[in-house]
Amino acid sequence: MIKRICFSILVWVTVAIGGKAQEVALKTNALYWATTTPNLGIEFAVNPKVTVELMGAYNPWTFADDKKMRFWLAQPEVKYWLCEKFEGHYLGLHLHGAQYFGGFSDKRYDGYLAGGGISYGYDWILSPHWNLEATIGIGYARLWYKESDRIYCEKCYENKHKNYFGPTKAAVSLIYIF
Numbered sequence: 001m002i003k004r005i006c007f008s009i010l011v012w013v014t015v016a017i018g019g020k021a022q023e024v025a026l027k028t029n030a031l032y033w034a035t036t037t038p039n040l041g042i043e044f045a046v047n048p049k050v051t052v053e054l055m056g057a058y059n060p061w062t063f064a065d066d067k068k069m070r071f072w073l074a075q076p077e078v079k080y081w082l083c084e085k086f087e088g089h090y091l092g093l094h095l096h097g098a099q100y101f102g103g104f105s106d107k108r109y110d111g112y113l114a115g116g117g118i119s120y121g122y123d124w125i126l127s128p129h130w131n132l133e134a135t136i137g138i139g140y141a142r143l144w145y146k147e148s149d150r151i152y153c154e155k156c157y158e159n160k161h162k163n164y165f166g167p168t169k170a171a172v173s174l175i176y177i178f
Contacts, residue, residue, distance in 0.1 A: 025051075025086060027133070027175040032057050041173070045085045053077045053092075066150070068102035068111075075169065077119065086131060086177055092119040094137055094169055103150065111145020117168040129177050137169030 025043040041055035055075045062068040077094035081087065092125040095116045103109050117139015124132045141164040148157035 010142045011123045012109035022086065022177055025131070025175050025177045027053075027055075027173045029055070029057070029173050031170055031172055035059070036061055043079075043086075046163040048079045048084055051081065051085050051090075053079065069100060069104070070102050071098050071100035073098040077166075077169075079121070086123055086175075087125060088122065088123060090121050092121065092135070092137070093117075094119055094139070096139075096141065096168060100145075106150055108148050108150055109145045110148075111143060113141045113143045113164075113165070115139055115168065119169050121171075123175070131175040131177060133171065133173045133175055135169060135171040135173070136164035136167070138166060140165055141168060 023045045026060055027041040027043060029039050029041070032059070037053065037057050037059040039055065039057035041053055043051050043053040047052050052135070053076065055077070057071075057073040057075075059069065059071050060071070075096040077092045079090045079092040082089040082091070093116070095114075097114045099112050101110045117137045119135050119137030120134055121135035126132055142161070143164060144159075144161040147155040147160050
């Protein structure tokens with residue numbers, strides 16, 4: 001299902017922009033890779049000062065002693081560039097949604113999160129096709145989950161929720177612009 005959605009988005013983006021130069025960028029967040037989380041994003045220009053980014057990440061790993069935090073994350077963002085697209089300062093509005101399972105202590109968490117926030121970023125041009133971007137964002141996330149002991153018991157959980165306000169986005173991204 002997720003593969004179909006991603007493929008549909010990729011086809012839609014390709015058709016919508018008509019293959020124009022400097023209109024599409026592929027990116028990956030080095031901070032996610034530092035946490036062993038594969039990720040990929042696509043960003044396309046809507047006009048000379050506005051771009052739309054679709055970013056996704058997936059962490060399937062289990063570490064020693066059955067410690068894990070498996071999750072998938074989607075984080076779309078609309079960016080307003082103060083100079084021109086893919087160059088310099090920008091302000092953004094982002095949404096985020098995720099599903100997660102795991103834990104690093106004596107508890108396990110199985111749940112979802114959804115929310116949004118604002119961001120600020122800067123994009124450095126490294127060459128005609130390569131850029132480096134740094135982003136920081138703050139916002140809100142609503143988490144709802146089942147909390148249980150690490151030892152699996154289908155009936156031994158407690159439904160919980162949490163409202164989170166604080167940092168919601170951090171990225172140092174390597175970008176290839178078509």
